[in-house]
Amino acid sequence: MNSLETRTVAELVTENIKTAHVFKKYGIDFCCGGGITVKKACEKEGVNLKDLENDLLHVENAVTGGHNYNSWPIDFLTDHIINIHHAYVAESIPLLLQYGEKVKRVHGHHYHELHEIQDLLIEVAGELSAHMKKEELILFPFVKKLVKAKNEGSELPETHFGTVDNPIKMMEAEHEEAGELLRRISKLSSQYTPPAGACNTYRAFYAKLDEFEQDLHQHIHLENNILFPKTLKLEKELRQQ
Incomplete structure (x- = not known):
C-alpha cells in the first residue's frame, strides 16, 4: 500500500477485506463514508494517522480467510448478497424487534433510551425491507441482464429507469439513511454496551x-464499493459498443 493517506477507505477495504477490521477499530466508516x-x-x-497506517500495513500481506469479492463476477455477487446478507436481515429483524420490545417493556422506565432505540429499529426494519425488494426485483435482475448482454455480445437491455446510475444513486442514498439510523442506535446504546447487571435478554x-x-x-461495502462501480462500468462499455 503506497501513499496510504491519499488512498480512499473504500479502495483499501475492496483490495483487502481485513482492513475493514482496522477501520472499525478506529471508528471509521468504510461503507457509506468510504469514499474519502x-x-x-x-x-x-x-x-492518529500514523497509528492507523501502522495497523493497515500489518494486515496488508495477511492471508485473508475471507473471500476475494472483488474477483467475483457481478451476477454471482448479487446472488451472494441476496442469499447471505438479505437473508440475514430478513431473519434477524423479527428477533431484534422482539428483543427490543421486551427489553423496553421491562427496563424502559429506567433506561429511557430503549424507547428511542426501538423506534429507530422499527424504522430500520421498514426501510431495509423496502430497499431489499427494490434490489431483488429491479436492480439485481438488470445487473444479470447486463452480464448476459456482455457474454452474448448483444445490445444494452432496455430499462424503464434510464441509466443504471439512477437506481444505484437511490440505493446509495438509502444505504446512507440505514447507516445513519444504526449509528444513532449505536450511540444511544453506548456502542451496544449493556448496563451493569443487565439481564440476558438485554445483553442478547x-x-x-x-x-x-x-x-x-459488509453488505453495504459489497454494493457501494464493488457491485455498483462495476455495474456502472459494464453499462458504459455496452453503450459504447
Missing part, C-alpha cells in the same frame, strides 16, 4: 444489534 481518503477520515474522527439484544450493524457494513 484515509487522511481525511482520520481528521474527521480525530484518529445489544449483542445482536452489534452483529446486525457489522453485517450491514
Whole structure:
C-alpha cells in the first residue's frame, strides 16, 4: 500500500477485506463514508494517522480467510448478497424487534433510551425491507441482464429507469439513511454496551444489534464499493459498443 493517506477507505477495504477490521477499530466508516481518503477520515474522527497506517500495513500481506469479492463476477455477487446478507436481515429483524420490545417493556422506565432505540429499529426494519425488494426485483435482475448482454455480445437491455446510475444513486442514498439510523442506535446504546447487571435478554439484544450493524457494513461495502462501480462500468462499455 503506497501513499496510504491519499488512498480512499473504500479502495483499501475492496483490495483487502481485513482492513475493514482496522477501520472499525478506529471508528471509521468504510461503507457509506468510504469514499474519502484515509487522511481525511482520520481528521474527521480525530484518529492518529500514523497509528492507523501502522495497523493497515500489518494486515496488508495477511492471508485473508475471507473471500476475494472483488474477483467475483457481478451476477454471482448479487446472488451472494441476496442469499447471505438479505437473508440475514430478513431473519434477524423479527428477533431484534422482539428483543427490543421486551427489553423496553421491562427496563424502559429506567433506561429511557430503549424507547428511542426501538423506534429507530422499527424504522430500520421498514426501510431495509423496502430497499431489499427494490434490489431483488429491479436492480439485481438488470445487473444479470447486463452480464448476459456482455457474454452474448448483444445490445444494452432496455430499462424503464434510464441509466443504471439512477437506481444505484437511490440505493446509495438509502444505504446512507440505514447507516445513519444504526449509528444513532449505536450511540444511544453506548456502542451496544449493556448496563451493569443487565439481564440476558438485554445483553442478547445489544449483542445482536452489534452483529446486525457489522453485517450491514459488509453488505453495504459489497454494493457501494464493488457491485455498483462495476455495474456502472459494464453499462458504459455496452453503450459504447
